[in-house]
Amino acid sequence: MKKNTIRLLTLIIITQIFLSSMLLITNGYGDPIEIEVGFGAAPVIDGIIDSTTGEWDQAEKQNIYLYPNITVPENGLAIDLWAIQEGVNLYILVRFDLQDHGTSEYDNEFIGILIADEGSNSDFTDAKIVQCSNISENTFQYLDYHINDTEYEEDIIPNGDGAANLEGNQITYEFSMPVKDTKDQVQDVYLNYIHNIYYDFKIVFGKEALYPDGIIISNIVSINLQHPTFTPPSIEELIMFITTIVIFSTIGALYIFYLYRITQLKKEIRRIRS
DSSP states (O other): OHHHHHHHHHHHHHHHHHHHHHHHHHTTTTOOOEEEEOOOOOOOOOOOTTTTTTTTTTEEEEEEEEBBSSSOSSOEEEEEEEEEEETEEEEEEEEOOOOOTGGGGGGGGGEEEEEEOSSSSSEEEEEEEEEEEEGGTTTEEEEEEEEETTTEOOSSOOEEEEEEETTTTEEEEEEEESOOOOOOTTTTTTOOOOOTOOOEEEEEEESSSOOOEEEEEEEEEEEOOOOOOOOOOOOOHHHHHHHHHHHHHHHHHHHHHHHHHHHHHHHHHHHHOO
């Protein structure tokens, strides 16, 4: 009986160690963290999650870790990573707790999302950054950079938007970026809906406004963008559409009949005068 108990405990411990190891590998660089993004309503980019409107309810949600060295998944910072599509925009939320928030050490912290082009083997050339300048006052700015080798060059035409908001020890960063609507395809990665193609996004965190030297932890996720599906119109929309067609068709027919009658009247006047 005692031997069976020992064997059972040993099996439980081994299983727990195995599952923990698998979790670390998944959150590290060994296997990519893949996200299938769905469609939903567009959230407001203000760093605040509005539960009354449920603006992020339809987002794909993952819990991942950012590491000092993503090839060695140790000493990670746990973050919530949410993503959702709406129209021609991709929205990404990063949220985490940090005991040191509110101290001068983190006044200039930032979260950045680096984007690699499709098939580029994690060659990150586009950076969307929300940079705090006074975190306790929720003072921040959104920055859009083109990465040339290791140089961060600010875009001439910025794309997307970003915001941050600190409440207690929890901070929320929100981003939006265009999909198939990029104005500057030289300085920005052109995100596209391609079946079974994943784009690599590198989530980076730092404590001072230096890029890339200020980055202290990061991790990579692969996101598969979805093509918008056709949504049939509702009965109300269909009735409104048909009514509009009937009204304008009737107006057009009456206008043509009016022109016809005027033409006939002119001919009649000419005939009488002659």
